[in-house]
């Protein structure tokens with residue numbers, strides 16, 4: 001199957017997206033968020049061998065929002081991310097990126113190219129390469145980047161790597177071999193690799209699992225700095241971390257494949273149904 005998706009390179013180095021140089025992003029693939037929503041899931045169902053893993057799930061995420069998703073094991077959190085990234089197809093229902101991109105019709109690569117980045121729980125960096133090289137490789141893997149376009153763009157690319165190193169707090173480690181980084185640093189590097197591709201929406205699955213307390217707190221600061229510039233969906237079981245990043249934003253509680261509750265952290269923590277199925281007394 002062809003994989004050239006909705007993305008068509010346009011030869012215009014001045015083309016801008018979200019205020020940053022976009023390295024030739026295709027106008028035709030741009031997600032339309034004029035209604036202020038980056039992701040719409042509507043009445044989504046996923047059935048595995050007769051078992052309803054996702055049950056009439058309806059959810060939307062605003063542009064620049066950081067949405068935390070919590071819920072018991074088996075609630076359907078990973079399956080929901082699989083639908084958004086095209087790994088799993090819904091049995092029914094719709095999944096839209098902005099108003100115009102129907103995710104259910106695209107391949108995983110096309111969805112990544114459209115601007116959805118996903119971070120799985122375990123870090124997957126190129127261990128034998130330096131931190132800088134990992135970011136460079138992530139940029140080269142991005143089909144939207146022109147492969148060879150002369151010194152000006154290479155300069156822009158180096159600047160972009162510098163910016164991302166700063167954002168993820170790894171500037172001092174840029175020459176370090178990735179395999180020698182701590183677990184938390186590897187996670188930040190992988191987030192940096194996703195950021196190189198300028199995602200509009202980032203999906204993060206249990207990002208602080210296995211981190212030290214200090215690394216967890218630093219990750220919270222990182223996520224707080226990313227909201228607004230990107231939209232983020234964070235699945236996490238660590239409630240202190242969720243409180244740190246949710247602040248006054250929305251937390252969605254999934255249970256048995258549906259939204260059980262949605263509201264601020266305080267609201268969901270005091271919701272009897274959420275206490276019953278997940279948080280406990």
Ligand SMILES: Nc1ncnc2c1ncn2[C@@H]1O[C@H](COP(=O)(O)OP(=O)(O)OP(=O)(O)O)[C@@H](O)[C@H]1O
Nearest residue numbers: 048049051053071072073074075076077078079080
């Ligand atoms: N490929 C599959 N085939 C059959 N059942 C599946 C498949 N993938 C997931 N499931 C089932 O769907 C339900 C939802 O699983 P999912 O992994 O999405 O939950 P989760 O909320 O991410 O759980 P956790 O917090 O443990 O990661 C579970 O009951 C799981 O066993």
